[in-house]
Amino acid sequence: MRKAVCDKQKTIKGAWTKQEDQRLINYIQAHGEGSWRSIPQAAGLLRCGKSCRLRWINYLRPDLKRGNFTEDEEDLMIKLHALLGNRWSLIAGRLPGRTDNEVKNHWNSHMKKKLQSLGIDPNNHRLNHARPCQHHKGSATCHGSHNNVHLHRNKEEVQVDSDVSSKIEKVGCSLPDLNIGIPPLHAP
DNA sequence: AAAAGAGACAACCGCGAGTGT
DNA sequence: GACACTCGCGGTTGTCTCTTT
Numbered sequence: 001m002r003k004a005v006c007d008k009q010k011t012i013k014g015a016w017t018k019q020e021d022q023r024l025i026n027y028i029q030a031h032g033e034g035s036w037r038s039i040p041q042a043a044g045l046l047r048c049g050k051s052c053r054l055r056w057i058n059y060l061r062p063d064l065k066r067g068n069f070t071e072d073e074e075d076l077m078i079k080l081h082a083l084l085g086n087r088w089s090l091i092a093g094r095l096p097g098r099t100d101n102e103v104k105n106h107w108n109s110h111m112k113k114k115l116q117s118l119g120i121d122p123n124n125h126r127l128n129h130a131r132p133c134q135h136h137k138g139s140a141t142c143h144g145s146h147n148n149v150h151l152h153r154n155k156e157e158v159q160v161d162s163d164v165s166s167k168i169e170k171v172g173c174s175l176p177d178l179n180i181g182i183p184p185l186h187a188p
Numbered sequence: 189a190a191a192a193g194a195g196a197c198a199a200c201c202g203c204g205a206g207t208g209t
Numbered sequence: 210g211a212c213a214c215t216c217g218c219g220g221t222t223g224t225c226t227c228t229t230t
Contacts, residue, residue, distance in 0.1 A: 013200070015224085037215060053216080054199065089218060100218070101198075109196055 012046045016055055020045055024052055025060055058101045065097025069106055077103060077111060082125040 027043035033056070036049035045052065069077070073095055080091040088100035088107075095103065107122075115122040 015198075035215080049215085050201090050217090051199075057217095058198075086219065104219075105197055 010046065011040075011048045011051070013051075016047075016059075020047070021055070021060055024056060028056060028060075054101075058099045061099075063097060064099065069098075069110075073098070074111065074114070077107065078115070078125075081107065081111075081122075 023043050023045055024039075027039060031042070033039075036053040038049070039045075039052050040047045040049055043052070047055075076095065077091060080094055084090050086104075088104040092098050092100040092103045112122040115125075119127055121127075
């Protein structure tokens with residue numbers, strides 16, 4: 001049994017204050033990201049490294065794009081989710097300025113409902129039989145609704161991280177009912 | 189105007205993978 | 210090979226804000 005890293009010392013939990021944010025920003029700007037475990041102490045924060053990392057990645061990073069998702073981003077998110085399932089970090093990697101947490105939250109609160117309203121099961125991207133095909137504005141067809149695009153997490157089954165693009169190509173070919181046109185990977 | 193409910197988002201937790209010794 | 214440790218991910222929960230009654 002491994003001990004939780006954050007239990008080892010007295011750490012603050014809950015919402016971050018502006019002062020804490022500023023300390024973390026100042027430290028990372030001066031020293032880089034480095035070892036998250038040592039950052040809290042070095043930056044003078046009573047937070048665990050995990051919490052610092054999360055705060056930086058999801059909120060403080062200068063390259064983050066705040067605000068609503070555009071239609072293009074949502075479109076791409078749907079396509080990527082059809083391919084990758086709940087691999088939010090991979091999906092976020094294709095949406096510049098977006099974080100996995102942001103993508104995950106947006107999916108759970110907005111996109112699920114959006115897909116359901118279009119008669120699409122948000123889990124497997126199949127058309128629901130209850131709804132007629134013409135109500136779906138996408139290109140999926142009824143006869144193709146038996147395709148299940150869920151990809152297993154097991155790395156022996158699919159090597160996602162190494163080359164997403166090649167997998168997209170492969171999966172896209174095997175899923176004629178999913179109009180998956182994924183743009184090339186953006187530079188970080 | 190106040191209370192209740194719903195929605196959105198930030199943050200935490202536990203686990204698995206990767207790496208060094 | 211076994212172990213210890215850190216990092217990163219996805220699921221879940223907590224809390225704040227907005228909307229409805």
